[in-house]
Amino acid sequence: MNIRLDVHTHTIASGHAFSSLQEMVHAAAEKGLEILGITEHAPGIPGSCDPIYFRNLHVVPRQMYGVELMLGAELNILDYKGNIDLSEFYWKKMDLRIAGIHSLCYTPGSQEQNTAAMMGAIRHPYVQIISHPGDGTADLLFEPIVQAAKEAHTLLEINNSSLNPVRHKEKARANNLELLRLCKQYEMPVILGSDAHISFAIADYSYIYELLQEADFPEALILNDKPALFKQSLKQPPI
Numbered sequence: 626m627n628i629r630l631d632v633h634t635h636t637i638a639s640g641h642a643f644s645s646l647q648e649m650v651h652a653a654a655e656k657g658l659e660i661l662g663i664t665e666h667a668p669g670i671p672g673s674c675d676p677i678y679f680r681n682l683h684v685v686p687r688q689m690y691g692v693e694l695m696l697g698a699e700l701n702i703l704d705y706k707g708n709i710d711l712s713e714f715y716w717k718k719m720d721l722r723i724a725g726i727h728s729l730c731y732t733p734g735s736q737e738q739n740t741a742a743m744m745g746a747i748r749h750p751y752v753q754i755i756s757h758p759g760d761g762t763a764d765l766l767f768e769p770i771v772q773a774a775k776e777a778h779t780l781l782e783i784n785n786s787s788l789n790p791v792r793h794k795e796k797a798r799a800n801n802l803e804l805l806r807l808c809k810q811y812e813m814p815v816i817l818g819s820d821a822h823i824s825f826a827i828a829d830y831s832y833i834y835e836l837l838q839e840a841d842f843p844e845a846l847i848l849n850d851k852p853a854l855f856k857q858s859l860k861q862p863p864i
């Protein structure tokens with residue numbers, strides 16, 4: 626696979642990441658990427674940027690060092706209805722909106738409640754990608770999630786960082802494998818995300834490749850080497 630894009634990364638603005646925006650774009654250019662997405666944590670994560678950061682995204686050039694830059698946020702799924710943080714005023718200012726369950730902003734409920742939460746976010750008109758649905762933070766039923774994602778044109782991410790043994794996410798491997806098998810069955814494209822918190826980790830999908838092999842996952846359903854198809858597959862928000 627000739628990887629051309631990574632759309633889930635964080636800079637120092639997220640508070641617990643270590644590279645500047647320019648360092649990130651430089652690294653993406655050196656790795657030959659066409660598109661880099663920078664998705665800072667929304668304010669629910671302690672130490673992340675204030676809402677004013679997202680209001681000011683317009684000052685940043687979207688082409689830098691030969692890389693197309695997409696700026697947005699990784700929003701937090703807050704409740705069992707799938708409500709997300711910030712507000713329409715801010716969502717509209719972004720090129721890209723991903724949303725995920727984070728233990729700091731979400732109280733895990735029953736499997737049904739968690740699944741309803743994620744399906745609410747999947748159907749949210751502004752949410753284009755669900756981050757790390759397989760990380761095991763909340764117990765989920767994956768088949769209705771894959772079906773809802775396909776119907777709503779919301780992409781599901783296979784997240785490299787949650788497979789890193791240092792994160793001790795014991796269910797991540799089995800969950801992501803199940804997600805891949807279901808996406809294959811339903812012919813649903815997936816997006817690989819590095820979730821890089823430092824420039825060196827951009828487009829690092831090293832923990833995912835083994836799972837792709839084990840699931841015998843079709844290369845045609847992976848968007849990271851197909852920038853045009855990725856853009857086509859991205860749900861258009863009501864802006």
Ligand SMILES: [Zn+2]
Nearest residue numbers: 699725756757
């Ligand atoms: Zn996350």
Ligand SMILES: [Zn+2]
Nearest residue numbers: 633635699820
């Ligand atoms: Zn992230």
